[in-house]
Amino acid sequence: xxxxxxxxGSYLVVICLxxxxxxxxxxxxxxxYYFHNIERILMNQAELSASFFQQYFAExxxxxxxxxxxxxxxxxxxxxxxxISSSGRLLQDSNGLQGDKVITADVQSAIHGQPGTWRGKDPxxxxxxxAVAYPLQANEVIVGEVRFITxxxxxxxxxxxxTILLIGVGLLVIVxxxxxxxxxxxxxxRSIKDLKQAADKMTEGxxxxxxxxxxxDELGSLADTLNMMASRISxxxxxxxxxxxxxxxxxRTPLTSIKGWAITLKANGGENxxxxxxxxxIIESESDRLTHMVDELLDFSKLDNGRxxxxxxxxDLTELLQHIGRQLAPRAVRQGIxxxxxxxxxxxxxxxxxxxxxxxxxNLIDNSLKFTPPSGHILIEAHTVxxxxxxxxxxxxxxxxxxxxxNVLHKxxxxxxxxxxxxxxxxxSDQIIKLHHGVLRIDSVPGxxxxxxxxxxx
Amino acid sequence: xxxxxxxxxxxxxTLWLLGGCRVPATPIDMIKPPLSEASKQRYDTSQELIKLxxxxxxxxxxxxxxxxxxxxxxxxxxxxIDEAVVVYEDNKEAGKPLKAALFKQQNEEWKVVSExxxxxxxxxxxxxxxxxxxxxxxxxxxxxxxxxxNGLDVYKLSQDKLKLFSKKAYHGELNLK
Numbered sequence: 001x002x003x004x005x006x007x008x009g010s011y012l013v014v015i016c017l018x019x020x021x022x023x024x025x026x027x028x029x030x031x032x033y034y035f036h037n038i039e040r041i042l043m044n045q046a047e048l049s050a051s052f053f054q055q056y057f058a059e060x061x062x063x064x065x066x067x068x069x070x071x072x073x074x075x076x077x078x079x080x081x082x083x084i085s086s087s088g089r090l091l092q093d094s095n096g097l098q099g100d101k102v103i104t105a106d107v108q109s110a111i112h113g114q115p116g117t118w119r120g121k122d123p124x125x126x127x128x129x130x131a132v133a134y135p136l137q138a139n140e141v142i143v144g145e146v147r148f149i150t151x152x153x154x155x156x157x158x159x160x161x162x163t164i165l166l167i168g169v170g171l172l173v174i175v176x177x178x179x180x181x182x183x184x185x186x187x188x189x190r191s192i193k194d195l196k197q198a199a200d201k202m203t204e205g206x207x208x209x210x211x212x213x214x215x216x217d218e219l220g221s222l223a224d225t226l227n228m229m230a231s232r233i234s235x236x237x238x239x240x241x242x243x244x245x246x247x248x249x250x251x252r253t254p255l256t257s258i259k260g261w262a263i264t265l266k267a268n269g270g271e272n273x274x275x276x277x278x279x280x281x282i283i284e285s286e287s288d289r290l291t292h293m294v295d296e297l298l299d300f301s302k303l304d305n306g307r308x309x310x311x312x313x314x315x316d317l318t319e320l321l322q323h324i325g326r327q328l329a330p331r332a333v334r335q336g337i338x339x340x341x342x343x344x345x346x347x348x349x350x351x352x353x354x355x356x357x358x359x360x361x362x363n364l365i366d367n368s369l370k371f372t373p374p375s376g377h378i379l380i381e382a383h384t385v386x387x388x389x390x391x392x393x394x395x396x397x398x399x400x401x402x403x404x405x406x407n408v409l410h411k412x413x414x415x416x417x418x419x420x421x422x423x424x425x426x427x428x429s430d431q432i433i434k435l436h437h438g439v440l441r442i443d444s445v446p447g448x449x450x451x452x453x454x455x456x457x458x
Numbered sequence: 459x460x461x462x463x464x465x466x467x468x469x470x471x472t473l474w475l476l477g478g479c480r481v482p483a484t485p486i487d488m489i490k491p492p493l494s495e496a497s498k499q500r501y502d503t504s505q506e507l508i509k510l511x512x513x514x515x516x517x518x519x520x521x522x523x524x525x526x527x528x529x530x531x532x533x534x535x536x537x538x539i540d541e542a543v544v545v546y547e548d549n550k551e552a553g554k555p556l557k558a559a560l561f562k563q564q565n566e567e568w569k570v571v572s573e574x575x576x577x578x579x580x581x582x583x584x585x586x587x588x589x590x591x592x593x594x595x596x597x598x599x600x601x602x603x604x605x606x607x608n609g610l611d612v613y614k615l616s617q618d619k620l621k622l623f624s625k626k627a628y629h630g631e632l633n634l635k
Contacts, residue, residue: 022465022468048577
């Protein structure tokens with residue numbers, strides 16, 4: 001069963017029950033209110049008449065004075081009033097009826113001293129009537145009774161009208177609630193249908209689809225999430241494609257160079273000794289580049305599968321940084337960049353995987369060298385703060401655009417899709433620092449330089 | 459949300475129906491003559507006395523005598539200070555039974571001393587008279603049952619309580635002599 005049906009259905013059940021209970025309650029109340037009050041009023045009038053009779057007219061002869069008494073009894077009442085003798089004979093009637101014997105339940109009851117009421121049909125006209133009889137006592141003896149009779153036609157009519165009105169209102173409420181329920185559920189199901197359609201499209205592989213957000217509600221935020229998911233999937237798809245093409249390109253460049261030199265050396269390497277030397281050197285360095293690249297790819301796939309392991313051992317950071325400085329100094333000199341390692345205080349030994357740390361530092365400095373123009377400056381600095389060691393690599397390079405900054409740690413991401421490299425270096429570094437329970441942070445101002453900070457726990 | 463309002467509306471209507479519709483007084487009920495100086499004092503006294511009656515009691519003026527005033531004054535115990543009698547319909551009880559209350563003034567303050575039950579549909583007469591010529595006034599109350607006749611109750615005051623002295627029916631004009 002659909003959400004709409006369920007919502008509207010449950011709404012309807014609840015409101016129908018509520019309306020039904022209210023209707024029953026109201027109708028019973030109205031009925032009781034009218035009939036009970038009419039009976040009570042008649043009973044009061046009868047009682048009042050009877051008590052006056054008992055107080056002041058007890059000495060008089062009921063039958064003889066009945067005409068006068070009737071006028072008094074009927075004085076304040078619109079009802080039909082009768083005076084009945086103790087034997088049940090009709091003495092006087094305000095409607096002018098003559099001497100029949102009355103034998104209804106109320107009269108019988110009053111003859112025996114108990115006020116009685118009776119509801120039924122008039123034997124002649126068939127009209128619904130309510131009669132109240134009250135004993136007339138004179139000196140503790142029942143000498144007759146006074147009887148008040150009202151037609152119920154108008155009461156029944158009024159009560160019926162109110163009942164119809166109440167049922168009408170009840171039905172109106174049900175209709176209004178049903179429409180409201182339909183509208184409400186429509187606003188929900190519409191959003192859900194949109195989401196489902198979009199999700200179906202995405203299942204088919206179309207990630208360009210976007211869900212239209214209708215309301216700022218849970219479904220609206222679900223739509224946002226779905227849209228974001230789709231855009232990320234398309235972006236990572238894009239990254240993957242870029243990665244494959246750039247890696248192929250990266251692998252191809254050294255291979256081309258190696259093959260070129262191999263052909264050259266094969267043709268005339270035997271005679272030209274210096275050429276052979278140069279060629280072999282280039283082949284060697286290009287092979288190194290290839291190896292480095294393949295290592296990176298392997299690292300990455302290991303990281304991705306969570307299979308990478310670090311082997312912590314005490315590391316002398318000062319020594320490590322100096323060593324890396326020395327190692328990369330020639331390249332810096334070649335590019336006309338000043339590379340400075342500044343460790344002003346003795347650093348504690350930390351538990352870390354030395355090779356991995358070296359790999360990270362080389363990667364970071366390599367990045368700086370790549371993006372720093374000649375006569376630029378690269379500063380490697382380390383100091384301690386309570387609980388951790390902070391290593392920074394700062395350059396005066398081209399910097400990273402703000403839009404790229406949050407993505408540079410993502411795998412495959414490259415600021416410039418055509419730049420060389422796999423786009424994995426920083427991602428791998430970040431992962432390794434995380435394995436050391438450290439933090440890698442990058443701040444950058446485009447055009448001014450980049451600062452990478454590594455916090456490692458001691 | 460709006461179904462909630464409808465429900466509340468229905469509930470209030472129910473309460474209103476069950477509570478009995480108390481329609482405010484109609485304009486015609488509000489017409490009455492402005493106070494004169496003499497009637498002002500009477501009015502003040504009656505306001506004071508009404509406060510001593512049960513809530514929503516309706517004063518009943520006698521049809522005969524007292525020029526249609528709600529309150530009759532007279533000295534019953536012979537102390538020289540007038541007592542007052544007020545007849546009212548008690549709205550609280552079913553059928554609005556008639557009741558009469560006798561007030562006595564003590565230190566400028568009115569107090570209910572005795573209450574008695576009335577009969578019939580209305581008050582025909584209320585007054586203080588010395589009917590048995592014993593020097594003390596009796597309270598005479600004529601209750602009416604329309605054309606059927608009237609009933610006269612005469613009460614004496616004894617130990618600050620009204621005691622029924624005589625009871626009789628009369629027809630037409632009341633003759634107290």
